[in-house]
Every structure is written in C-alpha cells, then in structure tokens.
Amino acid sequence: QVQLQESGPGLVKPSETLSLTCSVSGGSISNYYWSWIRQPPGKGLEWIGYIYYSGSTNYNSSLKSRVTISLDKSKNQFSLKLTSVTAADTAVYYCARPRLAGSHAYDTWGQGTMVTVSS
C-alpha cells in the first residue's frame, strides 16, 4: 500500500522560500499525478499544483508565479518550492496521490505538515 510522508521546515521567514518534500513508499512514483494541497488555519482546502510522472506540471493560477513542483524518480520523491512567502502561506501542507493513474480523485494523502511563516 502506497504511503506518503511530507518533510521540511515547520517555520519559514517572510520573503524566504518554503521547501517541502513528499516521500513515496510502497509503490512507484510512475504514471500518476502527484499533487500538493494546503489548508490555511480556519480555512478550506486549496489545490497548489501537480506534477505528472512525465514531468509536466499544472499550478493554481493564484500561486503560479511563486510555485515549482519537481520530481526525483531516483528517490521516489516529489517536492514543492514556494517563493516569497508571507503569513498568508501559513498552512498545513499535504501531498496526495489519486486513486488511479490519470485521475485527480485523491485517495492517498500524507499526514500533512504545518508550515508557519513568521519572523
């Protein structure tokens, strides 16, 4: 059974870059869309973007200028970089995988990692 685990700093200073990694275990990173989704405190879920196994990406237009998602097939990991962060980027960040290749119905999630943007 595939499991996902987010890792990265829990505290990032304003204007700096948030970097998170999602490690995939129990299965290959191939043939799926791999997404990042976040939830700011007291708010709803927000899709950040995804990367396909081929390396193609799609990002939320509201974050597009600041987001990069990349894939490391050799390590079975994918990563999120969000530049020029502000307090509005404080959130629980989840990585997720869909139930089927080609789908975006996410049935496998990491446990989430809280990232606080503060000086």
Added chain:
Amino acid sequence: ETVLTQSPGTLSLSPGERATLSCRASQSVDGNYLTWYQHKPGQAPRLLIYVASSRATGIPDRFSGSGSGTDFTLTISRLEPEDFAVYYCQQYGNSPLTFGQGTRLEIK
C-alpha cells in the same frame, strides 16, 4: 476557473438523521469529475465519492453521491457519530482543479 459553491455552510443534525449536502458549479463539470471528501481535524482528507456517484474503497453505503453537470449532492442516509466533520467537493473535469469552501456537519 470553475467555482464550486457548497451549501449550507453549516448543517446541524442529530445521529440517525439524514444529511443532504449540496455542491453547485459555476459551469458544467466535464465528465462529472466531481469528488467528495470528509475532513476531520488533525487528519488527512478522506475520499468518499468520485465521478459524482461512485463510492471509494471502504466507504460505507450510507454515503451516496448524485448529480451531474452543475448540481451535485452528497447524502448520508443515517448519521453516525463519526460522520460529523467538514465535507468538501472538488472538481477536476475542468482545468484548474478546484475545491468548494466546505460544509461543516455538526452535532445538534
């Protein structure tokens, strides 16, 4: 962008009652690629329904989804204590993928 509007914002019901949650899209969702998630504090979201009406693996049959085009519904036939949570709809038929703002289902 396809905006998903969920109603009501909060639903107060008792265990054993029937819950009906609505998700309305600003434009038709291609392929009815509409999903529902249950989200509890401190946990990852849980996939309940995909493609509008198909139950995900392991989801009890008291959860059902219906609808097409722009109007979708999640029904919980008889509420169990563990069903009180926040529910989100999400569409991926149209790019970009979007979530609704959520419906909080609380114990009355």
